[in-house]
Amino acid sequence: MVKLFRGSKKDTTVQELNRSYIELCKSSHIPQAGFLETSNMCRVLSDQGILKIGQSKDDRSKRVTLKVDEADITFALQGIRFFLNCLQ
Structure with a gap:
């Protein structure tokens, strides 16, 4: 989601977020979850206060x-190489 929202875009739909997630999974060669799991x-x-739905x-x-x-999320994930690669 951080990667999707870089720039001026500040919100999206769950469907568009799911499409972005699927593209990320394909490019990273990892199995993707279905739409229900993404939702x-x-x-x-959202329950943890990170997203608003x-x-x-x-x-x-x-x-x-x-x-x-976005900077807080990047900082929190800085020690995990996989996520840093996803954010680039």
């Missing part, structure tokens, strides 16, 4: 916003 990951991150009848259309600074 559940977003809910967990908007209301919508359809899970795919829900708006997602990053609630913490």
Whole structure:
């Protein structure tokens, strides 16, 4: 999500976030989770105060916003090479 929001973009839909996640998995050669699991990951991150998920009848259309600074996430993941590579 940090990589997706670099620049001027500050929110997206769960569906667009899932597409970005799938592309990242393919480029990293790791198995991807399905949409339901991605949606559940977003809910967990929302419960932890990292994301904000908007209301919508359809899970795919829900708006997602990053609630913490990108630099804080990058700092927290600086010791994990895999995540640093994903952020580049």
